[in-house]
Amino acid sequence: MNPIQVGLLGIGVVGSGTFNVLRRNQEEIKRRAGRGIEITMVADLDVARAQSLVGPDVKVVNDARAVIANPDIDIVIELIGGYGIAKTLVLEAIAAGKHVVTANKALLAVHGTEIFAAASKKGVMVAFEAAVAGGIPIIKALREGLTANRIEWIAGIINGTTNFILSEMRDKGINFDVALKQAQALGYAEADPTFDIEGVDAAHKVTIMSAIAFGIPVQFDKAYVEGITKLGAADIKYAEQLGYRIKLLGITKRRELDAAQHTSAGVELRVHPCLVPAKRLIANVEGAMNAVMVQADAVGTTLYYGKGAGSEPTASAVIADLVDITRLHTADAAQRVPHLAFQPNAMSDLPVLPMSEVVTSYYLRLRVADEAGVLAKVTGILASLSISIDAVLQREADEVGGQGGVVQIAQTDVIILTHDCVEAKMNAAIGLMQALPTVLEPITRIRKEELA
Numbered sequence: 001m002n003p004i005q006v007g008l009l010g011i012g013v014v015g016s017g018t019f020n021v022l023r024r025n026q027e028e029i030k031r032r033a034g035r036g037i038e039i040t041m042v043a044d045l046d047v048a049r050a051q052s053l054v055g056p057d058v059k060v061v062n063d064a065r066a067v068i069a070n071p072d073i074d075i076v077i078e079l080i081g082g083y084g085i086a087k088t089l090v091l092e093a094i095a096a097g098k099h100v101v102t103a104n105k106a107l108l109a110v111h112g113t114e115i116f117a118a119a120s121k122k123g124v125m126v127a128f129e130a131a132v133a134g135g136i137p138i139i140k141a142l143r144e145g146l147t148a149n150r151i152e153w154i155a156g157i158i159n160g161t162t163n164f165i166l167s168e169m170r171d172k173g174i175n176f177d178v179a180l181k182q183a184q185a186l187g188y189a190e191a192d193p194t195f196d197i198e199g200v201d202a203a204h205k206v207t208i209m210s211a212i213a214f215g216i217p218v219q220f221d222k223a224y225v226e227g228i229t230k231l232g233a234a235d236i237k238y239a240e241q242l243g244y245r246i247k248l249l250g251i252t253k254r255r256e257l258d259a260a261q262h263t264s265a266g267v268e269l270r271v272h273p274c275l276v277p278a279k280r281l282i283a284n285v286e287g288a289m290n291a292v293m294v295q296a297d298a299v300g301t302t303l304y305y306g307k308g309a310g311s312e313p314t315a316s317a318v319i320a321d322l323v324d325i326t327r328l329h330t331a332d333a334a335q336r337v338p339h340l341a342f343q344p345n346a347m348s349d350l351p352v353l354p355m356s357e358v359v360t361s362y363y364l365r366l367r368v369a370d371e372a373g374v375l376a377k378v379t380g381i382l383a384s385l386s387i388s389i390d391a392v393l394q395r396e397a398d399e400v401g402g403q404g405g406v407v408q409i410a411q412t413d414v415i416i417l418t419h420d421c422v423e424a425k426m427n428a429a430i431g432l433m434q435a436l437p438t439v440l441e442p443i444t445r446i447r448k449e450e451l452a
């Protein structure tokens, strides 16, 4: 049988890795797929660079639509990125009856519902293993490997750039900007790196995992998103002293109605820095590596670890999708795995809960005047809201201010770890504590997850 012909849109970091791995491992891949898989046409705005990457035998054009229009091509790989032209091209490829493989989590998290509906209507597949945790086969695991289970929660380090920055800051004392530049040079960062550092990229990925885990539509607009730009070195240090590491986690959790916490049934969907016990495996995931923990009722906890970014690790996932499509494209559409793991007519309308209804525990750091009674006032506010304290750490006072060596005020950091409480209550407590005249700076709040 002739090889299946593939068209590639965008040959940058991931596109070039895909081309190279597919060529290098072509015999091995053919033995698995039952048929050769060949990229025969490439579109990129930089035609000369693209041609030099693929050699003279592959047709290179600058107009992606010429690839979509080529009747010999069965599968289109979209590796351009973003929600703009990429969305138009993916929808046009589907309309032209092509199967689509994409690594574009931004596109799927925001426009997934429209794209999957168009694909189902046309009878084609949209495959996206590379979109979440790069080379780690987490989509495969969630959609197929764990299909017997009721999934309870997922928590993952799913942005390599921010994990790399946090690791470099903690281990080498390198500052934020230098670490970000290194991540960009290594090809990990998004075209717009604010997507990485502000948590948006992780939110795109956890939105996709949430949909697959719970059979709900992709709802990026409902995700709570907080990045790492406001994290201070002091908090990284205090967390260590308390036996925790700070990681940027993407979390999605199924929640039952909880009368005691006054919260409804629904799904938590959130990205924020998080204290994680240092003894957990996931707390020790360093550099650009990714890891995803999944808690499910039958299997218990499983952990998936590997490279979530970079040229060939991401290509590994893109090519796995090409092989799946090659095996399945002549099969009856009903035999394919549904895009979001659940049959389209069996999706749930479980709501995504607002952040005010999320239940978690907290690390609080208060910069206070070192006076008698301060701690009692702070703990009194927490007690008045029935927020239970797990631990308190008070540093020795620093003597601050004063000209010519005259001490003006003694200040100290008070660190409080709480037990679980609903976010709305914690917001109220922080408001009351912040209003105390002895609380001198904005209170730092970092959420804490035991992941047990």
Ligand SMILES: NC(=O)c1ccc[n+]([C@@H]2O[C@H](COP(=O)([O-])OP(=O)(O)OC[C@H]3O[C@@H](n4cnc5c(N)ncnc54)[C@H](O)[C@@H]3O)[C@@H](O)[C@H]2O)c1
Pocket (backbone or CB within 6 Å): 009, 010, 011, 012, 013, 014, 015, 043, 044, 045, 046, 062, 063, 064, 078, 079, 080, 081, 082, 085, 103, 104, 105, 106, 130, 131, 134, 187, 188, 189, 190, 191, 308, 309, 310, 311, 314
């Ligand atoms: N880099 C990673 O490690 C990684 C990992 C997982 C997913 N992704 C995702 O993969 C996608 C590609 O990322 P990348 O890092 O390879 O990006 P990149 O910027 O390296 O490559 C994009 C390529 O697309 C080309 N391009 C831009 N507009 C085009 C157009 N209109 N027509 C044809 N070509 C066009 C550019 O010239 C460039 O070569 C993105 O969606 C990204 O989020 C990247």
Ligand SMILES: N[C@@H](CCO)C(=O)O
Pocket (backbone or CB within 6 Å): 131, 133, 134, 158, 159, 160, 161, 162, 188, 189, 190, 196, 201, 308, 309, 310
């Ligand atoms: N910018 C992303 C690429 C992989 O999706 C990251 O740093 O993880």
Ligand code: NA
Pocket (backbone or CB within 6 Å): 129, 130, 131, 132, 133, 134, 135, 136, 137, 138, 139, 317
């Ligand atoms: Na993946």
